[in-house]
Amino acid sequence: MGNSFGQLFRITTWGESHGGGVGVVIDGCPPRLPLTEADIQPDLDRRRPGQSAIVSPRQEADRVRILSGTFEGKTLGTPISMMVANEDARPEAYSEMASKFRPSHADYTYQAKFGIRNWQGGGRTSARETIGRVAAGAVAKKILRAQFGVSVLAYVQQVQRVAAKVDRESVTFKQVESNIVRCPDRVAAGKMVRLIERTRRAGDSVGGMIECVARGVPPGWGEPVFDRLEADLAKAMLSLPASKGFEIGSGFGGALMAGLAHNDAFRMRGGTVRTVTNYSGGIQGGISNGETIYFRVAFKPVATVMREQETVDVSYKNTTLRARGRHDPCVLPRAVPMVEAMAALVLTDHALRQRAQCG
Numbered sequence: 243m244g245n246s247f248g249q250l251f252r253i254t255t256w257g258e259s260h261g262g263g264v265g266v267v268i269d270g271c272p273p274r275l276p277l278t279e280a281d282i283q284p285d286l287d288r289r290r291p292g293q294s295a296i297v298s299p300r301q302e303a304d305r306v307r308i309l310s311g312t313f314e315g316k317t318l319g320t321p322i323s324m325m326v327a328n329e330d331a332r333p334e335a336y337s338e339m340a341s342k343f344r345p346s347h348a349d350y351t352y353q354a355k356f357g358i359r360n361w362q363g364g365g366r367t368s369a370r371e372t373i374g375r376v377a378a379g380a381v382a383k384k385i386l387r388a389q390f391g392v393s394v395l396a397y398v399q400q401v402q403r404v405a406a407k408v409d410r411e412s413v414t415f416k417q418v419e420s421n422i423v424r425c426p427d428r429v430a431a432g433k434m435v436r437l438i439e440r441t442r443r444a445g446d447s448v449g450g451m452i453e454c455v456a457r458g459v460p461p462g463w464g465e466p467v468f469d470r471l472e473a474d475l476a477k478a479m480l481s482l483p484a485s486k487g488f489e490i491g492s493g494f495g496g497a498l499m500a501g502l503a504h505n506d507a508f509r510m511r512g513g514t515v516r517t518v519t520n521y522s523g524g525i526q527g528g529i530s531n532g533e534t535i536y537f538r539v540a541f542k543p544v545a546t547v548m549r550e551q552e553t554v555d556v557s558y559k560n561t562t563l564r565a566r567g568r569h570d571p572c573v574l575p576r577a578v579p580m581v582e583a584m585a586a587l588v589l590t591d592h593a594l595r596q597r598a599q600c601g
């Protein structure tokens with residue numbers, strides 16, 4: 243249960259870190275959309291481990307194969323199944339985790355829930371599960387771009403206390419991809435890289451914040467009351483491993499403002515209803531208002547640190563654990579395409595729902 247997401251554009255991810263592979267089935271993709279592996283691979287390359295000196299060194303090519311749902315380079319409207327093989331599996335590096343629970347990881351809760359778990363590489367709790375999301379997200383991004391003129395872009399906004407200055411309206415994909423930490427502010431990016439390298443050398447980990455912008459969303463997307471657009475975005479983001487917080491528009495900072503300053507005044511501009519400010523983050527009453535949608539997701543410092551820690555073993559005795567294996571000292575750079583993918587999945591689902599109900 244709990245492995246499917248979305249209503250009209252619905253995905254199901256499958257697979258574990260050290261099984262035969264990981265993948266996704268998409269149901270509800272519109273037919274006749276041009277689609278090949280070349281549309282998917284670039285986002286998987288941004289997600290894969292081993293891509294730079296500040297991420298997990300696990301060596302995975304993460305080559306995607308489309309197994310079904312396309313014919314002669316176009317979608318058929320039938321389920322699209324995509325998979326990536328696991329190649330660089332090293333179960334022996336995780337042997338301590340067979341008998342000990344990593345603090346703040348999912349070892350204990352999976353054991354408590356299922357009474358069994360694949361401890362190799364973290365099983366399904368590994369960020370490898372998100373390959374399916376990123377692959378499906380690439381399809382969603384293509385639909386958004388081609389059929390609705392919508393773009394989705396995420397970037398690292400903060401690592402621990404190092405924060406970037408970014409103009410949400412003008413930031414580009416090229417700026418984000420210009421450095422290994424995926425922060426469009428070059429000065430902040432340099433500091434972030436140095437902080438992550440220092441942290442890795444100390445055998446520790448750091449967290450931070452990713453911001454995501456969706457530009458070109460028309461007014462009308464979102465289904466009050468339970469499927470408010472921001473509620474679905476929040477669920478999507480908090481379903482990502484290691485995510486700890488979500489805020490849209492003014493977010494938690496808005497709670498400190500007074501209403502007069504916080505209200506987004508309406509003005510007609512070029513025959514369109516626009517707002518002067520955008521504290522709402524592009525969504526009001528759970529429905530997009532035509533302004534840029536923007537939100538932030540907080541990620542925790544990765545649980546698996548290379549230092550001895552207190553924990554409990556599978557026979558419920560106190561013990562200590564010094565983890566091994568290949569781990570990210572900071573998830574942020576690789577989480578950027580995951581945030582984009584989840585945002586694109588939510589927006590595509592709501593675009594199709596809006597078209598189905600309101601034409």
Ligand SMILES: Cc1cc2nc3c(=O)[nH]c(=O)nc-3n(C[C@H](O)[C@H](O)[C@H](O)COP(=O)(O)O)c2cc1C
Nearest residue numbers: 347348367368369483484545546569570573576577
């Ligand atoms: C891009 C990315 C990479 C990650 N890499 C690791 C890792 O190397 N080691 C680790 O312990 N956790 C890693 N995680 C986090 C775990 O998957 C996550 O902490 C675990 O599933 C428990 O879930 P929770 O932290 O949301 O409670 C990563 C998460 C993301 C998004």
